[in-house]
Amino acid sequence: MNSGERAFLPVDVIVVNYNAGELLVDCVRSLFAGGAEQVIVVDNKSADGSLALLEGLPCPEGFLRIIRNERNLGFSAACNIGIAASSSEFLLFLNPDAAVDHKALSRMLDVLRGDTTVGMAGGMLCNPDGSEQPGGRRSFPTPGRAFSRAFGLSRLARIAPRLFSDFGLHKAPLPVEATPVEAISGACMLVKRAALDEVGLWDEGYFLHCEDLDWCMRFGRKGWKVMFVPDAQVKHLWGGCSRSRPIFVEWHKHHGMLRFYRKFYRRQYPGILWGLVIAGVGLRFVAIAGYYSLRHAWKRWGVVHGG
Numbered sequence: 001m002n003s004g005e006r007a008f009l010p011v012d013v014i015v016v017n018y019n020a021g022e023l024l025v026d027c028v029r030s031l032f033a034g035g036a037e038q039v040i041v042v043d044n045k046s047a048d049g050s051l052a053l054l055e056g057l058p059c060p061e062g063f064l065r066i067i068r069n070e071r072n073l074g075f076s077a078a079c080n081i082g083i084a085a086s087s088s089e090f091l092l093f094l095n096p097d098a099a100v101d102h103k104a105l106s107r108m109l110d111v112l113r114g115d116t117t118v119g120m121a122g123g124m125l126c127n128p129d130g131s132e133q134p135g136g137r138r139s140f141p142t143p144g145r146a147f148s149r150a151f152g153l154s155r156l157a158r159i160a161p162r163l164f165s166d167f168g169l170h171k172a173p174l175p176v177e178a179t180p181v182e183a184i185s186g187a188c189m190l191v192k193r194a195a196l197d198e199v200g201l202w203d204e205g206y207f208l209h210c211e212d213l214d215w216c217m218r219f220g221r222k223g224w225k226v227m228f229v230p231d232a233q234v235k236h237l238w239g240g241c242s243r244s245r246p247i248f249v250e251w252h253k254h255h256g257m258l259r260f261y262r263k264f265y266r267r268q269y270p271g272i273l274w275g276l277v278i279a280g281v282g283l284r285f286v287a288i289a290g291y292y293s294l295r296h297a298w299k300r301w302g303v304v305h306g307g
Helices: 022-034 050-055 075-085 104-113 143-150 193-199 211-221 246-264 271-304
Strands: 009-017 036-043 064-068 090-094 098-100 118-126 188-192 225-236
Touching: 009 022, 009 075, 009 104, 022 036, 022 050, 022 098, 022 104, 036 050, 036 075, 050 064, 064 075, 075 090, 090 104, 090 193, 104 118, 104 188, 104 225, 118 193, 118 211, 188 193, 193 211, 211 225, 211 246, 246 271
Parallel strands: 009 036, 009 090, 036 064, 118 225
Antiparallel strands: 090 188, 098 225, 118 188
């Protein structure tokens, strides 16, 4: 990695790592090429040698800083540790299984600098083949929208969009320029420090998943726009850091969903309806956990019996 006459952007990047392996190295390489001033890797007690791989990457002095946590503190807490270690006017939160296009960081930065009311911007999350992933632009997953998606009712949105709308926007036509959305993905979030100071830190009550939705909600309630930038492409190996423990991930995802609903929608649902929301989330977790358990058992059976 040769610094040369590289132009710096006033952006500190915070990458929370947990056993990301070589993906972490690819992520940091892309950030160097994209012009980031500093990368702060906050490691949640990885045991896969990913930090050793990263330490072998030649970097200019001051570009890379590694913070080692003594245990896995979760995503939100690790992000807050990175914030405390940063000093730039702009902060990018990027997953270690993501790699930014060489122009992505500067495009998102242009959007934040171009409007004093914009507090957060995210790029277009792409699959390896360049197609758009879900999550990079979305509406808030209200209990009603989540119900519609879970039971396939969102397919009726063309007939009754107010009743059966989905919260994913990736199937809608791609906008030609940066556009405001309710929420983006925590896999790629560029944030103004001035907005962060007003809104507050990540909610550490979330361990993994839904903390990004929480932050987007709080940004919006403080009057800060959240923008989706379609020409800032970010390749994302979806689930690249969580495939080894799917039930653990699903548990925290569903726990995060309930926390999000409780914080922002509880008052909209009287007792019995709120009970149905809790039951629905619980049943969804049981169904998904059961699926992964059966799949794991089937694979083991195949290994034992030579299948």
